[in-house]
Amino acid sequence: MEPAARRSAKNSVDREAFRDMCRKFAQVEMGSRWQAADRESKFPMELYHAAAKAGLIGLHAPESLGGAELGVTEEAIAVEEYAKVNPNFxxxxxxxxxxGGLLWDFGNEGHHQLARANNxxxxxxxxxxxxxxxxxxxQSIKTTAKREGDEWVLDGIKAFIxxxxDCDVLMVLARTDPTKGRHGMHFFAVDRRTPGVQTSQIKTYANRPMPTYRVSFNGARVPESRRLEAGFGAIMAGFNRERVMVCARWLGHMQTALAWALDYAKVRQQFGKPIGANQSIAFQLAQGHVDVEASRLYTYHAASRWDSGAPIQDIILDVSSAKLFVTQAVYRVTQSALHIGGGWGITEELPVMRMALDALVAPVTVGAYEIQLRVIAKQLGLPCD
Ligand SMILES: Cc1cc2nc3c(=O)[nH]c(=O)nc-3n(C[C@H](O)[C@H](O)[C@H](O)COP(=O)(O)OP(=O)(O)OC[C@H]3O[C@@H](n4cnc5c(N)ncnc54)[C@H](O)[C@@H]3O)c2cc1C
Structure with missing residues (x-):
């Protein structure tokens, strides 16, 4: 029913100039907003508008839908630069x-209009x-969509959305045929303001500029025209691409944390010398440097595998290995930075506790730590369930 979402880049850019442009965008548009967003756990909608105006939404979307049709490598460059300023935005x-990929690759003209509006x-x-x-x-989701004439009636609860x-449209995965397991699922593009849709924020300690919500559907009616020919397989392919972006995100974040820790270790004096003159501190920073460089290699190797056009099945091992390594590396680097900050590290006077808290999300989202190990073990031919 659903081909895996696989889009090759049509356009190319001067990557260094593009990186520079993304860096400036992040410094101006994200740098000025993240602290208030973090304090209030509230997403600033103007950031989405500014990103779209700068042509940074839909980087890999088709040009016909207002996208830039660039590759995974370019998108990773953008995300790395944004994350150096704020990993959440x-x-x-x-x-x-x-x-958006669900709308472009599996949608009808009505869905394409939504995609144009999104970009x-x-x-x-x-x-x-x-x-x-x-x-x-x-595969064990319980949200159902039952057909009634030209409409579908949605019931169920989603979490961590x-x-x-804040959004206008929710891309909701629901069971349309409970007898068909993962093959009996479809996505629906649901207007958030539809009667029967309710949202409530889930308060978190980390990732606060990008709040997450519980979303409940109680007899929410959605027209058949909003159903996509996409389900479980399509989102798994989408997640595979997203994992490369997750690597770029934490690669950017760990560079900021390491730079902060290096500066601090050179400047902070105890026992008459910089704390970085002690091997136990210096070695943590040396390890951090290796973590950053190895994460860079892993991230851009996975991105280039995507851009090579190889079948998804052939790149899963590279993507999951990268996700596993980089999300552990950012944990090590931010924990070291926090440790190097000493007592001041856990105060609001230094930025490092916030960095460490945000990094706690890294191994969880888009396939948790053990899930990546499971994927890797299966790719190695092990009969792991
Ligand atoms: C900040 C944030 C943003 C998110 N945004 C979204 C979003 O926009 N949309 C969305 O749909 N979801 C979103 N999620 C949900 C995210 O994808 C899930 O949190 C993730 O899939 C893990 O699910 P869980 O939290 O229920 O943990 P669980 O699945 O309950 O896992 C708990 C622990 O058990 C481990 N575990 C699970 N199964 C196995 C196994 N077979 N073997 C060994 N260990 C196992 C996991 O690795 C984990 O350590 C978000 C989550 C967070 C924290």
Whole structure:
């Protein structure tokens, strides 16, 4: 029913000039907004509008739908630069790309209109897959969609939906035929303001500029025209691409944390010398440098494998290995930075506790740590369930 979402880049750019442009965008548009967003756990909608105006939403979307039709490598460059300023905002354009990809690749003309609006900054999207009882095990979702004439009636609860209460349209995965397991699921593009859709924020300690929501559907009626020919397989392919962006996100973040820790270790004096003159501190920073460089290699290797046009089946091992390594590396680097900050590190006077808290999200989203190990073990031919 659903071909795996696979889009080759049509256009190319001067990558260094593009990196520079993304860096400036992040410094101006994200740098000025993240602290208030973090304090209030509130997404600033102007950031989405600014990103669309700068042509940074839909980087890999078809040109015919207002996208730039660039490759995974270019998107990773953008995300890395955003994340150096703020790792949470960095994921906003990525979510738009994954949700938008469902509309471009599996949608009808009505869906394409939504995609055009999304790329133009007029229709913020969210992805609603996870449920309170179905996190890593997406196949066990319970939300149902029952056909009644030209409409579908949605019932169920989704959890952890980033921007779920801020978006215009939710891309909702629901069971359309409970007898067919993962093959009996479809995505629906649901207007958030539809009667029967309710959202409530889930308060978190980390990732606060990009709030997550519980979204409930109680007899929400959605026209058949909003159903997509996309289900479980399509989102798994989308997640595979998103994992490369997750690597770029944490690669950017760990560089900022390492740079901060290096400066601090050179400047902070105890026992008459910089704390970085002690081997136990210096070695943590040396390890951090290796973590950054290895993460860079892993991230851009996975991105280039995507851009090579190889079948998804052939790149899963590279993508999951990269995701596993980089999300552990960012944990090591930010924990070292926090440690090097000493008592001051856990105060609001230094930025490092916030960095460490945000990095705690890294191994969880888009396939948790053990899920990546499971994928890798299977790719190695092990009979791992
Ligand atoms: C900040 C944030 C944003 C998110 N945004 C979205 C979003 O926009 N849309 C969306 O749909 N979802 C979103 N999610 C949900 C995210 O994808 C899930 O949290 C993730 O899939 C894990 O599910 P869970 O939290 O229910 O953990 P669980 O699946 O309950 O896992 C708990 C622990 O058990 C481990 N585990 C699970 N199964 C196995 C196994 N077979 N073997 C060994 N260990 C196992 C996991 O690795 C984990 O450590 C978000 C989550 C967070 C935290």
């Amino acid at each position: 960095a994921i906003m354009p990525v979510i738009q790309g994954v949700a 133009a900054g007029e229709c913020l999207l969210a992805i609603a897959v996870t449920e309170p009882e179905a996190g890593s095990d997406v 980033t921007l779920g209460g």
